[in-house]
Amino acid sequence: MFASYLIGLREGLEAALVVSVLIAFLVKSDRKDKLPQVWSGVGAAVVLSVAFGALLTFTAARLSYTGQELFEAITSLLAVVFVTWMIFWMRRAARALSKELRGKLSEALELGSIAVVVMAFLAVAREGLETALLFFASVQGAIASAEPLIGICLGLLTAVLIGWGIYRSALTINLTKFFAWTGGLLILVAAGILKYAVHDFQEAGVLPGLNTQAFDISAVLPADSPHGAVLAGMLNITPQPSVLEVVAWAAYLVPTLFLFLRPQQAKSTAPSAA
Template sequence: MFASYLIGLREGLEATLVVSVLVAFLVKSDRKDRLPQVWAGVGAAVALSVGFGALLTFTAAHLNHGQQEMFDAVTSLLATVFVTWMIFWMRRAARSLSGELRAKLTDAIQMGTIAVVVMAFLAVAREGLETALLFFASVQGATTSSSPLIGISLGILTSIALGWGLYRSALRVNLTKFFTWTGLLLILVAAGIFKYGVHDLQEANILPGLSNYAFDISSVMPADSWYGTLMSGMFNITPQPSVLETAAWVLYAVPTLFFFLRPQRKRPAAAPPVSVTDPRPAA
């Protein structure tokens, strides 16, 4: 549930901030008549994301064992690529995100109603599709279907509450620290997803060594214990991983954490603090 909550919170807040920038810009520029068009685009993006998640679930449920293992492996590897790109993209582009969105919305307004709807749709759809793919990949092998759904729902609701609080100036959040800490946790989640993708490839007999275990800590961390379930659910750390699974986890997590934690180049001027009118996170 925690991994799903983290996905919903992180991705949901990114989408919420995008919507907040668009809404605040229209309100400040006295163009409230365009708000229904923005909400139409946002609603279409949400519907597409839910439909994409349902399609992934439906497809996986109608495959045989070998095909399902391959499908799960491909979605896991794609999710790892997308979440890694998203984490580093947000860190690099956060400072200019608000200005770029306002510029695109201004151009869309000049082009007409459909352009505004499409612009809002595209701005939110990317986050929604990433959320659906990442959520699907993260819950593979879950013992229950209700806990991940509850987790991601709570995460999205929390992100909406945070976004609303930022928009109404009722809340002040250090978004730099927020995206840094959630980025770190998501890297560990992504490492587990990558490890699970390798496991699925072994299950599908694409990769060898399924029974060649790197270590066995089942006596210390039983799979049916609460802490074993916690570590497996959050980061896909299992008591009996294969050598290839362990190597995949390490080869992804170590260099990714290194580049993520490496200090960025100093910029000439500090970014302004996050506000209602400019709810963008500092990089």
């Protein structure tokens, strides 16, 4: 539930910030007549995201065992790629995001109502599709229950409330620290998703070493224990992983965390030498 909540909160807040920037710009520009077009674009993006998630679930359920394992492995790899790109993109572009969105919306207003709808749709659809893909990939190794769905719904609801509070100037949070903390946690989640993708490839026979265990800590971390279920659900840490799973997990986690936590270098403003 926590991993799903984190996904919903992080992705949902990005979408909520985008929407709040667009609405605030229209209100301050005395263009409230264009608000219905913004909401139309947002609604269409939400519908597309839900439909995409349903399509992933429907497709996986109709495949054979081997086909299902391959499908889940490929979607998991895509989720890792998208979430990694998103984390580093937001780390780099967060400060200029508001200005960029206002500029694009100004251009859309000059083109007409359809352009406003499309602009709002594209701004939210990217986050929605990433959310659906990442959520689908993150719950593949979980025990069938309603907890992941509850978690992502609570995360999205929290994001909406935070976005509304920021828009109404009733809430002030340090977005740089927020995205830093949630970005670090999402890297841990993504490492677990990659580990699960390797396991699926091994189950499908694409990769070897399914029965070559790196270690066995089932005595300390039973899979059916509460703490074992928490670690498996959040970070996909299992008591009997294969060697290849551990190698993939570490090969992704260590360099990605290092690059993410490395301080960003400020752009030089000194004049060049003659």
